[in-house]
Amino acid sequence: xxxxxxxxxxxxxxxxxxxxxxxxxxxHFISERFKYVLVNLKAHPLLGVLAGCMLxxxxxxxxxxxxxxxxxxxxxxLTLYQAxxxxxxxxxxxxxxxxxxxxxxxxxxxVLFLTSVLISLVTKNKKKRHIGEVLMGFSLVFIGIELLTxxxxxxxxxxxxxxxLKQFGSTPIFGILMGFSAISxxxxxxxxxxxxxxLASTGSISVYxxxxxxxxxxxxxxxxxxxxSLPFSKSARQTAFIHxxxxxxxxxxxxxxxxxxxxxSIYLSPLNLSRQIANAHxxxxxxxxxxxxxxxxxFVNIIQWIIRR
Numbered sequence: 410x411x412x413x414x415x416x417x418x419x420x421x422x423x424x425x426x427x428x429x430x431x432x433x434x435x436x437h438f439i440s441e442r443f444k445y446v447l448v449n450l451k452a453h454p455l456l457g458v459l460a461g462c463m464l465x466x467x468x469x470x471x472x473x474x475x476x477x478x479x480x481x482x483x484x485x486x487l488t489l490y491q492a493x494x495x496x497x498x499x500x501x502x503x504x505x506x507x508x509x510x511x512x513x514x515x516x517x518x519x520v521l522f523l524t525s526v527l528i529s530l531v532t533k534n535k536k537k538r539h540i541g542e543v544l545m546g547f548s549l550v551f552i553g554i555e556l557l558t559x560x561x562x563x564x565x566x567x568x569x570x571x572x573x574l575k576q577f578g579s580t581p582i583f584g585i586l587m588g589f590s591a592i593s594x595x596x597x598x599x600x601x602x603x604x605x606x607x608l609a610s611t612g613s614i615s616v617y618x619x620x621x622x623x624x625x626x627x628x629x630x631x632x633x634x635x636x637x638s639l640p641f642s643k644s645a646r647q648t649a650f651i652h653x654x655x656x657x658x659x660x661x662x663x664x665x666x667x668x669x670x671x672x673x674s675i676y677l678s679p680l681n682l683s684r685q686i687a688n689a690h691x692x693x694x695x696x697x698x699x700x701x702x703x704x705x706x707x708f709v710n711i712i713q714w715i716i717r718r
Contacts (some may be wrong), residue, residue, distance in 0.1 A: 423552055426549055431619035436567070440586050454494035454620075454705055457491065457493075458495070461495035461497065461498025461501070462498040462499070462501045462502040463498075464477075464495075464498075464499075464502065465498070465501075465505075466505040471503040471598060471613060472598075472630060472633040473500050475499060475631075475634035475649065478492050478634075479637060479638045479641065479645045479649050482645050483641045488644075489647055489648060489709050490705065490706070492648050492651075493705045494702060494705060496651060497655060498647070498695065499652070500534055500617075500627070500655075500656070501694045501695055501698060503599060504690045507599070507603070508514075508684075508686070509685035510658060510683060511681060518549075522544075522545060525541045525545035525548060526545070526696060528544075528686040529541040546563075548622065550601065552586070581617075581620075581621035582623030583621075584622040584624075584625060585621055585628075585660070586625060587625060588601065588621070588625025588629060589625035589628070589675050591622075591626065591630030592625070592626040592630050592632075598630040601623075601626045605622060606682075606686050607683075609685070610682050611685055612682075616682065616686060616689070617668070619686050620667060620670060623689065623690055624660050625660075625666070627656050627694070628656045628660055631649070634718060635649045635653060638650075647713060647716050650712055651712045654708060655701060656706075657699070664686075668704060670693060671685075671689060673692060678708050680702075
C-alpha cells in the first residue's frame, strides 16, 4: 500500500506541476486583443461559446476562467447575458486536457522535457522561455500520468476496491456524489478526470463507474468560482451560480441516459479505455451546451430570480 501511495503521489505531483507550468506559459500568449474581443462579445452567442472554449483550453482550468468572468462582470465589462454563453463554452474547453491525455504519449515525453530544459538554459528571450515553459509543462503532464498509471496499477487486484467501484457503476448516484465531493476538495476537474482515465487504463474502474463520477466532478468544479464571488456584487455572484445551475441542468438532462453515453463513448474508441472517458466528458459537455444555448435568457432569468440581493 505504501508503494502505491508513494508512486501515485509522485505521479500526481508531477502532473499538477506540469499543468501549472503549461498554464502559466500559455497565459503569456493570450494577447490583449483576445481579452478585448472577449469583453466586447455582443454578436451571436455561439461566438461566446467559442471564446469560453478557447480561453479554458488555453488556461486548462475552468475554475480560473470562471474567476476571470466573475471579475469581468464585477467590473461591468461583461453583462450576465454576455457571460452565460461563455460559461457554456468553458465546460467544453475543460475537456481538452482529457483528450490530450488519452493519446498516451508518456514514453516519448522525455524528449519534450529535454528540449524544454535546453530552451530554458540557452535562450534569454522571454518569448522563447515561455515556449520552454509550455513544453516543460506539457511533458511533465504525461510523465506524471505515466508514473500515476504504474503507481495505481496494483489497485486492480484489490477486491474491496473493485466492489466499491462496481457499486458506483450499478448505482450512478453514488458515483455522482463521490465525484462532486472529490472535486469540491481537489478543485481541479482536469486532475480528477486524469485520475479516472488512469484508473480505467489500469483496469481498476469500468467506464460506467468512471462516467458517473465524472458527472459529479462536473458539478463540483463550480465551488471555487462560487466561493470567490461571495464578497462581490449581485451580478458577479449570479455569474458564478449560473455555472452551477447550467451544470446541474446538464446532469439532470443526461442522467437517464448514462448507459447510452457510455455505449457511444466505447463505440467511438473501442480499444482505448482512457479515450472512452475523454469521449464521454466531451460528448456530455457539447451536448448540454447545444441543448441549453437557445435558453440562455431562461437561465439568466432563473438565476436573477434566485439571487435578488
